[in-house]
Amino acid sequence: MTGLPDLRVQIAPRHPKGLILSNPVMIASGVAGYGTEYTEIADIHKLGGLVCKGTTLRPRSGNAQPRLVETFGGLLNSVGLENIGVEALIREKAPLWARWCVPVIVNIAGETVDEYVAVADKLEGVPGVSGIELNISCPNVSAGGIEFGVVPELAARVTSAVKAATSLPVIVKLSPNVTDIKSIAIAVEQAGADAISLINTLRGMAIDIERRKPQLGNIVGGLSGHAIKPVAVYMVFEVSKAVQVPVIGCGGIASAEDALEFIMAGATAVQVGTANLTNPGVCIAILKGIEHYMLEKGLRNISQLIGAAH
Numbered sequence: 104m105t106g107l108p109d110l111r112v113q114i115a116p117r118h119p120k121g122l123i124l125s126n127p128v129m130i131a132s133g134v135a136g137y138g139t140e141y142t143e144i145a146d147i148h149k150l151g152g153l154v155c156k157g158t159t160l161r162p163r164s165g166n167a168q169p170r171l172v173e174t175f176g177g178l179l180n181s182v183g184l185e186n187i188g189v190e191a192l193i194r195e196k197a198p199l200w201a202r203w204c205v206p207v208i209v210n211i212a213g214e215t216v217d218e219y220v221a222v223a224d225k226l227e228g229v230p231g232v233s234g235i236e237l238n239i240s241c242p243n244v245s246a247g248g249i250e251f252g253v254v255p256e257l258a259a260r261v262t263s264a265v266k267a268a269t270s271l272p273v274i275v276k277l278s279p280n281v282t283d284i285k286s287i288a289i290a291v292e293q294a295g296a297d298a299i300s301l302i303n304t305l306r307g308m309a310i311d312i313e314r315r316k317p318q319l320g321n322i323v324g325g326l327s328g329h330a331i332k333p334v335a336v337y338m339v340f341e342v343s344k345a346v347q348v349p350v351i352g353c354g355g356i357a358s359a360e361d362a363l364e365f366i367m368a369g370a371t372a373v374q375v376g377t378a379n380l381t382n383p384g385v386c387i388a389i390l391k392g393i394e395h396y397m398l399e400k401g402l403r404n405i406s407q408l409i410g411a412a413h
């Protein structure tokens with residue numbers, strides 16, 4: 104076969120403007136901040152996309168330390184959405200992104216529907232912002248502190264409210280801490296989501312047996328990394344069969360083989376999180392590995408692999 108395979112993917116086909124990535128490898132929210140330091144260690148422009156740290160209406164200082172604990176094959180974090188707030192993001196980060204060729208998607212969070220809408224509204228028309236990812240694993244204070252992402256009606260309500268407030272493509276990021284992920288996925292698709300990303304972290308904790316106390320300052324955290332990969336592959340498989348919109352797979356990806364599993368399970372693109380913390384070059388290596396696999400198998404277009412295991 105001559106020439107490189109075509110790795111371009113469309114992650115928002117229902118959206119009037121669409122959102123085409125040059126390849127399916129993205130950096131997940133929370134592990135590369137706003138991407139500005141990443142440019143010093145790896146070639147960000149080779150990536151399909153970057154999702155920035157979860158952003159709220161006002162700056163947040165996050166949870167008590169310690170916030171990170173390594174576990175067997177994984178990482179527990181309880182960062183608690185520390186971020187600079189949407190206004191500083193627009194002032195200080197977006198102008199840099201506007202000069203990049205890699206699309207930047209802003210991950211947004213809030214405690215009420217109105218807060219999500221206010222953040223989306225402020226991002227409207229900001230150069231450098233290519234899309235919104237809704238993190239619905241946050242407490243809905245007005246409904247008594249439960250997460251938006253665990254009740255289909257609440258997930259749909261926040262999705263349709265944000266869709267009405269923005270002309271940007273909206274990706275809804277699902278929490279795995281649910282009994283029926285498909286019902287949440289179908290609810291957000293019907294509410295207008297342009298794509299669905301999954302999974303966010305699995306709730307977990309660890310105990311320090313010398314102090315006889317929880318290791319995390321926040322007691323409970325979110326588990327990420329290699330340990331969660333089979334759960335994530337399963338959820339991507341199930342959700343991608345249940346919805347028409349593209350699914351973006353995430354959870355424990357650390358190699359091209361891992362990424363290919365997600366793509367064959369039905370993911371149109373993948374996000375890499377925790378693996379970046381130990382190897383900042385991992386996304387580029389994954390991209391090269393996918394290309395190598397396709398050349399070796401004589402595949403010309405990444406679409407030949409999406410959902411191949413269905």
Ligand SMILES: Cc1cc2nc3c(=O)[nH]c(=O)nc-3n(C[C@H](O)[C@H](O)[C@H](O)COP(=O)(O)O)c2cc1C
Nearest residue numbers: 131132133157238302303327328354355375376377
């Ligand atoms: C330190 C840390 C911070 C994170 N912050 C966010 C965040 O702000 N918003 C979000 O939607 N997900 C956040 N995540 C979740 C990741 O984006 C990803 O969904 C999850 O870690 C699973 O992927 P991984 O196993 O490749 O890390 C964070 C994860 C880690 C490890």
